[in-house]
Amino acid sequence: MRAPFGALNPLLALVVFGLYPSMTIGPKEGWQVYSSAQDADGRCICTVVAPEQNLCSRDAKSRQLRQLLEKVQNMSQSIEVLNLRTQRDFQYVMKMENQMKGLRTKFRQIEEDRKNIMARNFKELQDKMDELQPLIPVLEQYKTDAKLISQFKEELRNLSAVLTTIQEEIGAYDYEELYHRVISLDSRLRSCMSKLTCGKLMKITGPVTIKTSGTRFGAWMTDPLASSRNNRVWYMDSYTNSKVVREYKSMTDFVSGMESRTYYLPFKWAGTNHVVYNGSLYYNKEQSNIIVRYSFEMGRVLAQRALEHAGFHNVYPYTWGGSSDIDLMADELGMWAVYATNQNAGNIVISQLDPQTLEVLKTWNTEYSKRNAGESFMICGTLYITNSHLTGAKVYYSFNTKASTYEYTDIPFHNQYFHMSMLDYNFRERALYGWNNGHQVLFNVTLFHVIKTEDDS
Secondary structure, X not given: OHHHHHHHHHHHHHHHHHHOOOOOXXXXXXXXXXXXXXXXXXXXXXXXXXXXXXXXXXXXXXXXXXXXXXXXXXXXXXXXXXXXHHHHHHHHHHHHHHHHHHHHHHHHHHHHHHHHHHHHHHHHHHHHHHHHOOHHHHHHHHHHHHHHHHHHHHHHHHHHHHHHHHHHHHHHHHHHHHHHHHHHHHHHHHHHHHOOOOOEEEEEEEEEEEEXXXXXXXXXXXXXXXXXXXXXXXXXEOOOOOOEEEEEOOHHHHHHOOOOEEEEOOOOEOOOOOEEEOOEEEEEEOOOOEEEEEEOOOOEEEEEEEOOOEOOOOOOXXXXXXXXXXXXXXXXXXXXXXXXXXXOOOEEEXXXXXXXXXXXXXXXXXXXXXXHOOOEEEEOOEEEEEOOOOOOOEEEEEEEOOOOEEEEEEEEOOOOOOOEEEEEEEOOXXXXXXXXXOEEXXXXXXXXXOOOOOOOO
């Protein structure tokens, strides 16, 4: 019974120690350690003990024990190799797991980025749709315009066909005759218009706002003696402490602000009642009763002369003040100066001037107070005076220099912007130029004409 028990002890020891690799088992006396295996961290995972070889050496069971121990040893070595391979595989699995976690994180980030990109793209598309939305009615209008254009083209084709037919029926000779008749009619109309140069003011309509610019006070004008192709505009902002005159080649350039030239006068001006006449600027020199004639072409002063006894520097201004004591103007009959003197008790004085020398040719005294006048302008030798520069103003008084007579009138005009600091007549355009509280405006005038024919005596 003892031998079998001794033969089974090594296998039992192997199983027990394999199940509990962390336990430390010491061999009994007379037994020896035959084989052992450790893991990668140096921990014992298998220990084989056996009796010393001199015990039961001749016993038949001892051979069987040795054979069994050899098998156990082989198994232990296989276990060790398997353990090392398992450890290597485990490390590889751990590495793969980390890589899988990284890929999972990347996939999650890509998914989030994709959602953000889609949301951003959707927002951009939505914004673009919002921008395009207002264009729909415009496109609808274009459809309507396209229909109108098609109709216009059709009408044009019809008219062209009619004109072609008429031209074929009239013939070359008849066409020449018709052309000469048109030229003759145009000549007669121009001759008739030349007889309408002067008349009596009946009505003022408007204004038409040309531009909004500058301060509340200023002046703008064109040259009434310039040719029809010369439409230059001159612009003088403010009523004092300035020398700058801005020039524009046309009314279109003036509206768009496209300045063509700037002039710097030798003297500052006073007031807003300047005038351009036959290429020269006429203005009142600041803090004096001196009139200055400045040539735009030559860029220098051609003449200057004191207006005898004329009040200046707000002694006899218009109702709005602004050093508007001396008002220079031009009409169909020439150059004029309107002012007031102590000798005429502060009432308005009218003087006709020589445009070249500024010499006074003739003077008329009126009985209308200069300080009670809002503004004034000359048409065909008659001075028209407004009773205020504010809302509700009207042309209240007129003085005819031909007959040296006056009359009270009642011609309203619309003071649209409530403060008029300049009102001047341009006989080439039959219009009143106004500076209305920082707005440059034009008024149309209606004149009553008496046409003289060759039969009139």
